[in-house]
Amino acid sequence: MNPPPRKRKATSASSINPELPNSDISTEDTASATIDVTAVEVPELTPEEQSDRLHLERKVERAFFEAGKALMELRDRRLYRSTHRTFEEYCRDRFGHNRRQSYLLMDAAAVFDNLAEKCDRSDHILPTNEWQVRPLTKLDPDIQPEAWQQAVEFAKGKVPSHRIVKDAVQKIMERTQVPNSYQLGEVCQILVKDNPELRGMGGCWAIVTYVGDFSCTVKTWNGEVTVGVQHLKSFDYLPAECQQMQGVCDRITRLRGCENLEEAAHAVLKHLGEVKRPYLTTMEENLLSVIEREYKN
Template identity: 60%
Template structure:
């Protein structure tokens, strides 16, 4: 190829590599300035109708654009000027999925994880799986021992974890203790939850037993498939920050228990 063609190739490749970054920045501006308001009530509805994806996907792209910006900023700070204008320039992400595992980290931590992932990928752009593995190894090295006990009552801390959406603040009764997570029972079933998403209520053993009994009762009623309004009530009971039901709450729960028996 001619020198001009080589230059065109590099220019076009850079456009492809930065596509997700530009999409994320554009979505952030559309959201922050509410430029969707002339046609849609919510950003979620707008994303679904205009781009065919969920608000969560848009949020992933927005977060990935921030990571890309952080990496390029730190790259410029750490690299000699000549490296930024040659083929030895910093390897940067080319898709949202590659950086999703590091969106919650601080900028310097993002840089360190990305650099290690590039090394493991043999100097090429790493996959999201490689990046996630690097993050997991760091967590395992710095993780405090799992001190939770079976039967202990904890609170779920969602922390923007999409897998725990709607579960923030719920009672979580530990049913199995793993190295870096616990299996817990909550008002609508059983889940595996990382230690960073749990906080102990420090209840006495008798209080833990009392909550376990209440939680089992809630779960039996919930599993019967009653109306949505009833399920919302049960969800509210499953998020109480006390180890007992009030007299009225107890009466309502008993009525629902009688309903499913009949």
């Protein structure tokens, strides 16, 4: 009696030669082949390594906060003035930021500071990026901690996503909504609709200077007017962007007070009063500066 065929240990498919039709390795042998795996033991972190890891993780999580704080100081101290005329140009050339990115980081840093001060720090759950914080900028600083803690609870004690934070903010806004939800300093667009008194003002930006029950007094490039909330639509600008527009409005208002303002200058101011963005282009800024120098404003 011939001895049974010896099973071979297959380590890979390449060990079987497909050109041998009478190979003595059956399909069953191949299926039952075993591969020896050597287990690699991963050493546990030492207490010192664990401490270093936590420290480095905190630095990564706070990177956006530190960037926002640094940008605030650069802006407030005007440390860009030796090389750039405006803060926005400096951020674009030095950091590659678009017009909103620097302000988003600064607003996020302010919210982070507020949460770090007012939230329960026992679990150390704080935002780890600007995107998580952005919905909170729509709320009053006193309400931001409540919205964040609700978002943390919904995320089962973990850092909540942007969507979860946005949902928490929306619920609070719906709960606290009043007939007039506009805020002082908010930049809106005027909607003429069926109000003949607003004719010629359609599309102009307007900055809220007084909030009534169902109306607002707003400042435009051409003066102040009181309108019902149905004739306003928010541009949803960030707080820093609203401040920028307030600065533009103040400059235009001072020029409008000048005597003998020429028609060409008036046309430029009217154009600036209709821009639908929270900044002036380089050309617009140059034109406004020329008019200011001409009238020594």
